[in-house]
Amino acid sequence: MENQIPEIFNAIPHTHYVLLSTILFVVGLIGVMIRKNVIIVFMCIEIMLNAVNLMLTSTSAYYSHAGGQIMVFFTMAVAAAEVAVGLAIIVMIYKNLHSTNIDVFQRLKG
């Protein structure tokens, strides 16, 4: 029965997975708010997305419902698309301003 979920995963209560992913999500959230480098901020957003992926997969196993794992595939594809566009924007800014620090973006205000 190789398609069964291994016993060790069922031994961990589902609540623990949800709590762990919530903690990871909050770590990413705080990172977005306090870090100054755009690329690090971007990585923190990826941590937030992956925290939700953990929640979705564990919940999918818990309810024996495949939808959660399909959603993880979509999330990863979306994250990849976001990385492509985001890095392109960062490269464009680096070419013009020679910096990726968040403090240089102060031209627009009022």
Added chain:
Amino acid sequence: MLSMIVLTVAGVLALFLGFTKTKSLILPVAMLGVLASAAAYYFYQSLWGEWLLGMMGTFGSPSVFVGLLLACTFVILPFLNVYKLRGGGELGDFTGIILFSVIGGMMMVSHQDLMILFLGIEILSIAMYILAGADRRVIQSNEAAIKYFIMGAFASAIFLFGVGLYYVSTGSFKIFDVKIIAPELYSISILVLFAGLAFKLALAPFHFWAPDVYQGAPTIFTAVMATLVKIAGFGALFQLFRYHAGFVSEWIYWMMILLALLSMLIGNIMAFSQTSVKRLLSYSGIVQAGFILIGFLHTRIENTWMVAYYLVAYVLASLASFFVIYFVENKKGSDDIGEFKGLYYQNPVLAVVFTIALVSFGGVPLTAGFMAKLFVLNHAAGFGSPALVLVSLVLAVASMYYYFKLINQFYTSDESGVKSWDISWGYKGMLIVLSVLTLFLGLYPYGIYPWIS
């Protein structure tokens, strides 16, 4: 489904035509694509009431919002033609990207499954990040793109967290036939989903990215952001709350009232001191979003027309004003409030069109904006919240100050001696049509009732 396939094909064709020498074909192909998509949507609806195993539905409110999205795109596309970025070399790319973003919007407004809603939001947003940074060499545009991107990706992550909590609390992504396993977690998940969408809709206190992005992005794409994203976002919110209105706790509605009031208050206060007209209109957009949110209290399918009517009024005024700003900015090189001085003596049509759009934003009687505000406040009064009605009425009147400050500029004579200038008749005609529609809907609001209910 067929309508989305048609739009995709049109978008890919536009991308390829951008490579070839036949650039004049891009616009007709794109506009035909939008028309064909609308035809496919309305004539094949009876065959496929539900798409993708029931993950998308066409019954009820979705058909109204899809119609709005397609009509709005149809108006925006011709104006792209004047956006001559280095000789119009990238026209094909931007036309294609706009068509793809409309597909995302259609997915958002017709979702019956949070998976589709998340994908729709991402398709729409990623396209918008690119459009915000379209002027690659202009630092303001770069800054708008990175701010929009960081805040947008952050909002998407929060929304996705809401999807995760929803999955934990109900064991499914479907938004109908909900079997709630954990009621408290379920309410929190709806709140987090709402916060994620509020970021995209620029509702206060999640609005801080909007003024920067609206100001920095090329004006023609600011018009896209102010209209397509708002229609898609409110359509998605409507679809979400239409199914969940019966389940969510009462405090979600208090949250909604709070957000609506905050949006109206902060938008108004910040708009008073703006000197950039694009920035002023972005704050005005935040105020309008607050008004639309009032229409969401106790969402039912019968309320579709009220939200849709407000969106029509808002979109007509937004498109007209951003196009006028675009032409003025093109002529004078800045969107500062001083550049609009004496506009009436230089180009009377633009001045009158802009005046009608602004009074419609402000809610002066005889315009669509007045009727829209009347319907929404009537709805709020029906639920016994006179305080809400009173406060929003005061704020609507207060907003007249900055609209009329701007209108006053058009009609004061200008000593700088700028000669009168003109735009081509095609664009002038379209702007006049937008204004006439605003006035027509103000005088005869039930004219579009059969279309939006």
